[in-house]
Amino acid sequence: MNCLICATPFLEAPSWQRLFMMKQFETICEKCKSKFEKATDKEHETDWIGTIYEGALDSLTSIYSYNKWMKQIYQQYKFQHDVELAKVFTADFSHLKKTEHLIVPVPLHQEMLKVRTFSQVEQLLVEANVPFTQVLTKITNSSQVKKSKKERVTSEINFTVCADVQNQTILLVDDLYTTGTTLRHIAFILKKAGAQKVSAITLIRA
């Protein structure tokens, strides 16, 4: 097996789990793996207290921190369209197979999807064999990236709910958590549409 990131051949340590197919094949070598850092739990609600979005998002989990290494890998994945890199994160999402929640990835705008050729969020779930449902549509092709923090907090909601979510417990999946605007907007409209609980998991916490 060659490492998906650095391309050097590597050997996986044999284990009983591996032998009985309880564990998936490693896709990257130990060295590349060790450069990722797990995210630390950080306060995420403070900025939203007193706004209409307060309490919209019931909980948030982020898997990795946005260190230099992650920036580089993520750049190659999302902007150079290296779709296969989704396999690097398979083990981080495969536990979602057992969840009772309705799994909803944050969608791309149709035009953006054509340009990018794949949805960087859905692909993570596809590779991890996690079933998901799309109940959202992105209505304007705009990005939060170029906006300031203040602009983001007061910006308009870019998404609509396009399916019945009455009394559902929803787990949103997104790639990158920066200020949390996107996730709160979505949680807000999902709750308005009748969702009972909305939590979120993101690959990266910036």
Added chain:
Amino acid sequence: MKEVQEFLSGRIWLKEQTPFPLPVIEEFIHKSFITPHKGIQPNNNSRINQNEKSQCRRCGSKKLTTFQCAKCNGPCRYCRHCIRMGRVSSCTELITWSGPLVESSCQHTFNWTGTLTSIQAKASSELLQSVRANQSHLVHAVCGAGKTELLFPAIFELLTRGQRVCVATPRTDVVLELAPRFQQVFPSTIIHPLYGGSPMNTNYAQLIIATTHQLLRFEKAFDVVFVDEADAFPYTVDEALQFAVQKAKKKHAVVHYITATPSDELVKQATNISLISERFHGFSLPVPRFDGLWNYNKHIKKDKLPQKLQKWTKQCLIKTQPFLIFFPTIDLMELALPLFQRFHEEIVSVHAEDENRKEKVMKLREKKIPGLLTTTILERGITIPNVQVAVVGADEAIFTSSALIQIGGRVGRSIEYPTGDLVFFHHGISRAMDQSKSTISSHNAKRV
């Protein structure tokens, strides 16, 4: 039109990523001045198996990744090998210029006042003969022989004949060193240095100094290609780079090679060979001495620097001679670094991914730091007056005989300091060590 023509001539570029607006490109395609090609192409050789039937049009890689593409609405294949230059996939197009040829109106001047030694001059004229006869030539010249200068006459003649010339090398460091030298010698010629992250120029350059990697972006462009340091990593292990050189040259163009340590293969494929066994300053090559450094690995892991290595380093520090110490792995080097810093806290280490590599080498040259610990990354391309060199673990497999010869080539390069210490510390003498020593000695014996 001129701008698009000058930029695209000889290049193969992703249609969506040119410096020009897409409608402009479309119009030229309509006029047949630009030809689009599918990014992933079927391989015409029908005898190979189904999986290997397609290849990347840019780098020739047959290892393709399939995914569900939202642009072409179906399974699509892309190449990971050259993805850093922009992704090539089944539904992307690469474009080449097929319109009128560029007429180079450039008047070239040759501004070189140096002189060649008689041995250099002989090799230089032999190379010129081969260039005229369009036969592949190998210049096998020892480290510090002055290889670059002897290319000048041949390149000047090619430029004045209106031919497009490329000097390619596997290493970015070498491009950065060569480009300003060539610009000085050919002041009125447009020269582009190309490497990962180099500035984008859209005009037409008749002389290109590029990493072999950047040649992936050329097709049938050059009348002559010179490959400098052709045996350097990654050129020898990465097939795509050899493919790149073949693809970048015109069909009948030949490739000339220049190196201090040619592989047997390189020697075999060359029609003509010039051998230079003597350095430009006439002094003999430093011959390595072997010194046992038993269990150096264990000692370093126990936070102890072996006595002999301590003594060697202290000598250099006392005499204020700059030094390079080569290590077989980054891990071992990082373990040893704090041990060296006990003698002098400004001793630092470099490796391939070190962003400050250039600055650190510069500091050593300017004597702002006493010495550097390094991996094989500094085995070639650098000149530091009066440098002393030690290899720790010279018996490790990574130190091939050509690596050891190149490392030895760092010593005694300048005419002010034509000698210096070259020591191979080892835990048992390897065949590569013996080979490098005998090769160096035989070069010295051949000196006139």
